[in-house]
Amino acid sequence: MRAPRDGTRHVVVVGAGPAGLSATRAAVQQGARVTLLDASHQTGGQYWRHRDTPTPTPAEQRLQHQWRVHEVLRDLARTHPRVELRTGAQVWAAEQHDDGPRLHVLVGDVDGHGRTHLSLAPHAVVLATGAHDRTLPFPGWDLPGVVTAGAAQALAKGDGVAVGRRVLVAGAGPFLLPVAATLAEVGATVVGVHEASRPAGLVRGWLPRPWRLAASPGKAVELAGYVAGHVRHRIPYRTGEAVVAAHGSDRVQAVTVARIDERWAPVPGSGRRVEVDAVCVSHGFTPRLEVAIALGASISSSRFVAVDGDQATSAENIYAAGELTGIGGVDAALAEGWVAGHVAAGGDRSDRSLRRAVSRRRASADVTSRIEAAHGIRPGWTAWLRDDTLVCRCEEVTVGRLRTAVEVTGSSDPVSVKLTSRAGLGICQGRVCGRVVSELLGSSSPMQARPVVTPVRLGDLAATPPFAAPGVPQAPGAAEPATAPAPAPLGPPGPPHSPDHDHARARAPHSATTERTHP
């Protein structure tokens, strides 16, 4: 059975990075009407994060790969009559109803108040929310100047600013290479790239079946470019090493780099001090699962959204593509988005037009398993922690406090320890520390469904219009915007107590008391 191609089928795509842009094009080509949402103020996601200028300078262009692909997809999203592109659009709640998915969106300045409410009831949703860095804690990682590798990349590409003058890059994974290259392009001196994996681990991951890597030519060419860039900028690259501490009073002034063994435990006596004014650390990526979980999509044991050959999740009419389903890079994201958008719009996977996407997707899947085999986090890293090392940055909970919570309660259940220690209950909602806390407690962390998937101001919540009637998307701007100054979710006491705020609290209680374990 074919879905009509007259724009009556409505697909919402969440995330305008490579996967979401590709899904948008595929869905439109299949005849659907598409609403493309992105929380930032531009298209491109993290991969194509860019300065908001009409024409990128040659220097800015050097930071980008396959930029022409972004231009083509962006122009389609901006100009196609059946695409509504909404930037500055934050999905803050998502639900499954009997008649289909429902998304609640705030549109406007990031974290501003008085944003416009948008309530969408599409036939299908393609989730392309991407991933963010995983950074393992180490003593001093909370000092200003210690950032994720993704932050350095975003600041360079989006703002044209280097995160420091003398910068050290460390962690695990192929992503360290482009970050170092980008930093050099924006004028930083990269004093070294320190990859935790040892040569044996790298060979195990990257050497077997090299002919299959050749089937993913975009990635191979991109990696070769970084290696050339490193030679040009004379950036030292060392394996089997990690940053085990950062030093400084109010900002990072030096780090200790140590040799680590195959389990990532520091080799005693191998530490050496390196003077820096910034350090970028990433140990891989973790997907942004909140909206997928809220819509009921199953999560795999490796903590990505589980999808079938159609890019369909276990939840009805919900598709997923890109890093959300596994870390595979831009080629995988484009191919998966293509399939997801096509099928979400009512197309069939066996269609001839999808052949290229399906074969590219297969080649890219191999890159994903190689990255995990070569660069996956090993358990010995906990040996570089100290009792006073912060685990939860928001609530300022240390390793020692976590241990005390376990001793006092006699429970190492993550939910119990969270409630006692407050680790993971801060404003980031455990996005940064959640997996680390679970690992330290020796348990697999629960998948939390949150009624509110991202922090929202109570005033905005109070101004939420009643949910739209089933199947009827609410027109943008139909709701009265909040006019009263809104207190921040975790800020100081705001304006005087008002009934509106009670209303908001009753509808969306604090996450600490409403989190539940997802089956």
Place this chain on the structure above:
Amino acid sequence: MTITVDGAPVTGARGQSIAGVLMADGRRDWRTTSVAARPRGLFCGIGVCFDCIVTVNDLADVRACLRRAQDGDVVTRQHHLLPGADA
């Protein structure tokens, strides 16, 4: 494009985020934590960690890494110590 940061004018380029303007000006922190009164600034850079929150035009808890700077924005250090904080 000029914003004020704790009363002082800071010039940035059009299209930059507030974090971009602050970092380009050599600043590394623009918030004090509530418990241990420690300085914080950019960490994840993509809106996930909320470490870089700052007060913009009298509204607290704005993610500096995502918020695009607008000419005339008034940025002030976020300094919300809890009672009994270490400071």
